[in-house]
Amino acid sequence: SAVISQKPSRDICQRGTSLTIQCQVDSQVTMxxxxxxxxxxxxxxxxxxxxxxxxxxxxxxxIDKFPISRPNLTFSTLTVSxxxxxxxxxxxxxxxxxxxxxxxxxxxxxxxxxx
Amino acid sequence: xxxxxxxxxxxxxxEGASLELRCNYSYGATPYLFWYxxxxxxxxxxxxxxxxxxxxxxxxxxxxxxxxxxxxxxxLRKPSVHWSDAxxxxxxxxxxxxxxKLTFGGGTRVLVKP
Numbered sequence: 001s002a003v004i005s006q007k008p009s010r011d012i013c014q015r016g017t018s019l020t021i022q023c024q025v026d027s028q029v030t031m032x033x034x035x036x037x038x039x040x041x042x043x044x045x046x047x048x049x050x051x052x053x054x055x056x057x058x059x060x061x062x063i064d065k066f067p068i069s070r071p072n073l074t075f076s077t078l079t080v081s082x083x084x085x086x087x088x089x090x091x092x093x094x095x096x097x098x099x100x101x102x103x104x105x106x107x108x109x110x111x112x113x114x115x
Numbered sequence: 116x117x118x119x120x121x122x123x124x125x126x127x128x129x130e131g132a133s134l135e136l137r138c139n140y141s142y143g144a145t146p147y148l149f150w151y152x153x154x155x156x157x158x159x160x161x162x163x164x165x166x167x168x169x170x171x172x173x174x175x176x177x178x179x180x181x182x183x184x185x186x187x188x189x190x191l192r193k194p195s196v197h198w199s200d201a202x203x204x205x206x207x208x209x210x211x212x213x214x215x216k217l218t219f220g221g222g223t224r225v226l227v228k229p
Contacts (some may be wrong), residue, residue, distance in 0.1 A: 001161075031215060042205060043159075056214075092158060094217075095187045102147050102166070102215045106159040 002027050002095055004107035009098075012113045013083055020079045021110045023093035028073035031096035033104065034066070038089045049076040083114045117142045117208045128196050129228045136191040136223050139207035149217070150180055156213040159205065162211040165189060176200070200227035201227040 003026040012020050013028040023032065047055040047068055054070035070076040080087050090111050094104040128134050130149040140146060147166050151167040170182040180191045189206060206220040215226025 028201055033216070038155060042221045043217075045216055045218075048216065058216075094159075096215055102211060103149070103161065103164055104209070104215070104217055105150070105161060108158040 001105045002029060002097060004093065004095060004105060005103065006091075006093060006107040006110050008110060009108065010111035010113075012115065013074055015084050015114055018079055018081045019083065019112060020077050021091055021093075021112075023076045023078070023095075023107055025074045027097070029095040029097045030073075031095045031104070032070060032076045032078070033096075034068060034078045035092045035094065035106075036089045037092060037109070046078070046091075049078075080112065083112075084113050085114045088112055088114045117146065117210065117213060117218040118167045119206050119208050119220035121204075121206055121217055121223050123223045124221070125224045125226065127226045127228060131195050131200050134191075134196045134225065136199070136204050136206075136225070138189045138191065138220060139187050140189065140206070140208045141187065142208055142210060144210065144212065145184070146208040146210045147215075148180075148182060149209065150174065150178070150189075150191050151207060152176075152202050152203045153205065153222075154202045162191070162204075196225075196227055198229065200229050201225055 005024045007022045034046040035043040037043045046061045047057040049070040051070045066080045090109045092109045094106045149164045150162040163217045165182045203222045207217045209217045
């Protein structure tokens with residue numbers, strides 16, 4: 001499976017600021033996704049990061065709040081904009097490859113605390 | 116729309132005892148089914164998956180799961196639990212028709228008693 005890294009691994013931010021999270025994969029992948037895991041909760045899909053085009057957002061998530069870029073097949077960023085304490089979560093990227101079929105592999109996550 | 120239910124929020128099991136985690140799903144066609152494990156402070160690790168074929172699938176760390184279409188279930192089992200199995204376990208469903216997006220259950224936290 002692909003090796004996935006995320007930066008930063010954790011951060012503490014002030015409300016009203018923005019944080020950009022990076023997801024890097026060691027090989028080209030066809031699919032990249034961003035998930036949010038609120039404290040003590042399960043994972044919720046934020047969006048599908050599409051290479052060369054705008055991300056596809058799930059209900060309840062908007063581009064102005066969570067802008068996503070995917071400039072190539074190995075890299076994506078998620079920005080959490082104008083943060084509030086409710087944005088305190090773990091943010092995870094996942095990837096799927098043509099070789100893995102529909103299986104998704106997850107990065108280690110970014111732990112965000114907003115004060 | 117896809118949905119996944121994990122009825123047990125917490126399970127406590129003694130080391131060496133067997134473990135079964137329940138997962139029920141709702142989807143119109145045969146979905147792709149997954150079990151992931153999340154150890155404290157870690158990301159998600161894939162334990163096993165079911166796409167088609169043999170309904171009993173083997174995974175890593177001695178886990179197995181059985182797909183039962185009639186019950187819409189995909190329960191995870193391990194014959195003998197080790198202390199290192201203490202973690203949160205997530206069942207997930209995906210489908211090609213849904214763009215391979217995953218829907219997760221609420222998770223089951225497993226505690227292992229010595």
